[in-house]
Amino acid sequence: MSGPGRDGRLGVGIIGAGKVGPVIGSALAGAGHALVGITSGSDDDRVEAILPGVPVLAADEVVRRSELVVIAVPHDELAGLVAGLAEVGAWQPGQLVLHTDAAHGIAVLEPALRSGAIPLAIHPAISFTGTSIDLRALSQGYAAVTAPGPVLPIAQALAVELGCEPVVVADADRPAYAEAIATATEFSRSIVRQAAGMLTRLGVENAGGYLSALVRSTVDQALAEGTPPHRDPLGPDATIDG
Structure with missing residues (x-):
């Protein structure tokens, strides 16, 4: 090498x-x-x-x-x-x-x-x-x-x-970080699948496409409301401490 x-x-x-x-x-x-x-x-x-x-x-x-x-x-x-x-x-x-x-x-x-x-x-x-x-x-x-x-x-x-x-992310905080990531991804998938299934049973064709704009705009709004003020990612305060 x-x-x-x-x-x-x-x-x-x-x-x-x-x-x-x-x-x-x-x-x-x-x-x-x-x-x-x-x-x-x-x-x-x-x-x-x-x-x-x-x-x-x-x-x-x-x-x-x-x-x-x-x-x-x-x-x-x-x-x-x-x-x-x-x-x-x-x-x-x-x-x-x-x-x-x-x-x-x-x-x-x-x-x-x-x-x-x-x-x-x-x-x-x-x-x-x-x-x-x-x-x-x-x-x-x-x-x-x-x-x-x-x-x-x-x-x-x-x-x-x-x-x-x-x-x-501090080494000791990686498990908590992973839990946050899993919560965001699995919850999002579960809710979208549930909603799409309900629409499909109502006869809505392409339920995923029907929900696309709604879900994306709702998530964008939730992220905007829940995001703290931006910090320099390379600055000394750019940590997740749990």
């Missing part, structure tokens, strides 16, 4: 080929970084459409080739994956290791840290579709960032390169 170039360009490897990993890879490539590989997933054709020509590699090989490793796997798989890669000696000193899980902070990356890697946690607060549509959503969204103090600016800078405004 060679160090980053003078222009700050990194060799980026992606572990996780679901809805999140390929999109994160595409955003980082758009910011000028070089993609060195991605692990295989259940839909390699979709991944190829988002990341054309990027090699498909085993996870340990992705790690060995990368200066920045992005881990975008299901919550329950993250700890075992990080520990397993430590057992085979894959992690490297000075390597950036970034996961995208909402609930985990940097403690889950401890096995990589023991090998000298630099732990970062960045959760973009959008609902991923796994397509290029997500790149626009990233550019309009925020990302929760957690990292040790000396390397927090690196996490913030990577969030900006994804297109997001970074908001610092």
